[in-house]
Amino acid sequence: MKVLSRLLCLVLCLPLLVIGQQKITWQKDGKEMALIPSGSFEMGDSKNEPENWMKRSRPVHRVELDAFYMDVREVTVGQFREFVNQSGYKYGGNWDSIAKFSPGDEYPMVYVTWDDAAAYAKWAGKRLPTEAEWEYAARGGLVGKRYPGGDEITHDDANYKGTGGKDKWGYCAPVGSFAANGYGLYDMAGNVREWCQDWYGENYYSSSPAKNPPGPGSGSSRVLRGGRWSSNAYYLRVASRDYNSPNVRPSTSGFDVCQDRILPLAPPQEATLQATKERLYHWQATRG
Numbered sequence: 329m330k331v332l333s334r335l336l337c338l339v340l341c342l343p344l345l346v347i348g349q350q351k352i353t354w355q356k357d358g359k360e361m362a363l364i365p366s367g368s369f370e371m372g373d374s375k376n377e378p379e380n381w382m383k384r385s386r387p388v389h390r391v392e393l394d395a396f397y398m399d400v401r402e403v404t405v406g407q408f409r410e411f412v413n414q415s416g417y418k419y420g421g422n423w424d425s426i427a428k429f430s431p432g433d434e435y436p437m438v439y440v441t442w443d444d445a446a447a448y449a450k451w452a453g454k455r456l457p458t459e460a461e462w463e464y465a466a467r468g469g470l471v472g473k474r475y476p477g478g479d480e481i482t483h484d485d486a487n488y489k490g491t492g493g494k495d496k497w498g499y500c501a502p503v504g505s506f507a508a509n510g511y512g513l514y515d516m517a518g519n520v521r522e523w524c525q526d527w528y529g530e531n532y533y534s535s536s537p538a539k540n541p542p543g544p545g546s547g548s549s550r551v552l553r554g555g556r557w558s559s560n561a562y563y564l565r566v567a568s569r570d571y572n573s574p575n576v577r578p579s580t581s582g583f584d585v586c587q588d589r590i591l592p593l594a595p596p597q598e599a600t601l602q603a604t605k606e607r608l609y610h611w612q613a614t615r616g
């Protein structure tokens with residue numbers, strides 16, 4: 329009977345698991361991307377955090393989003409250098425300064441202006457995520473939690489100010505050094521802050537459209553999300569909003585990029601199949 333029920337579930341669950349765990353490799357920059365399913369969520373600070381700067385994360389409002397793909401990891405130094413080499417983009421930063429914070433190709437790219445990030449995304453055939461997409465993706469399917477993995481965060485979960493546990497880094501950590509969130513995304517809390525597509529609007533949450541909000545039509549700053557290696561833990565909150573002028577080159581801002589089209593399954597069929605098998609194995613293991 330147990331075998332029969334497992335077989336039945338294999339048949340019934342297979343399509344859901346394929347959809348829920350779909351990852352692809354984006355050909356242009358070789359980056360792994362995860363499908364973030366369409367859905368809705370409560371955007372903003374549902375915890376009513378006490379700090380003044382958290383007021384800009386309220387009111388909490390319901391947002392509905394179409395499905396999209398998002399880079400699983402932050403863009404690395406190696407990937408950004410490849411972009412510059414291939415495209416001839418005139419990058420205005422200093423590679424020696426980058427190496428101080430990110431001393432290797434597998435570390436996140438830093439000293440990136442919003443314009444640099446947008447140029448990379450355009451070259452790769454992608455775009456930066458909207459602020460709403462970023463928060464939805466960072467929550468990883470959890471509801472009303474403070475961080476991507478739950479209500480608490482420690483140095484075992486993310487790279488932020490100081491060291492301890494798994495966090496051995498005073499500056500940036502190689503991308504993907506900590507556990508992924510529920511959507512398979514790494515470093516949505518900490519390591520480097522991530523540029524979003526939107527202009528920053530202090531009061532935007534009061535007037536934001538409910539479906540696929542694009543951010544204000546104009547502004548002087550762009551949105552940054554997720555906290556950084558030099559942040560205290562409370563800046564890593566999933567609802568926390570940060571911003572900066574689009575042409576500053578902060579050492580702590582990197583970016584990831586997303587793509588809003590639902591893509592054909594080629595080339596990742598094999599990878600998808602493997603992920604599905606792993607998920608099924610996990611599902612079976614948790615049910616004895």
Ligand SMILES: [Ca+2]
Nearest residue numbers: 487488490497
């Ligand atoms: Ca650290």
Ligand SMILES: [Ca+2]
Nearest residue numbers: 515518520554
């Ligand atoms: Ca990050």
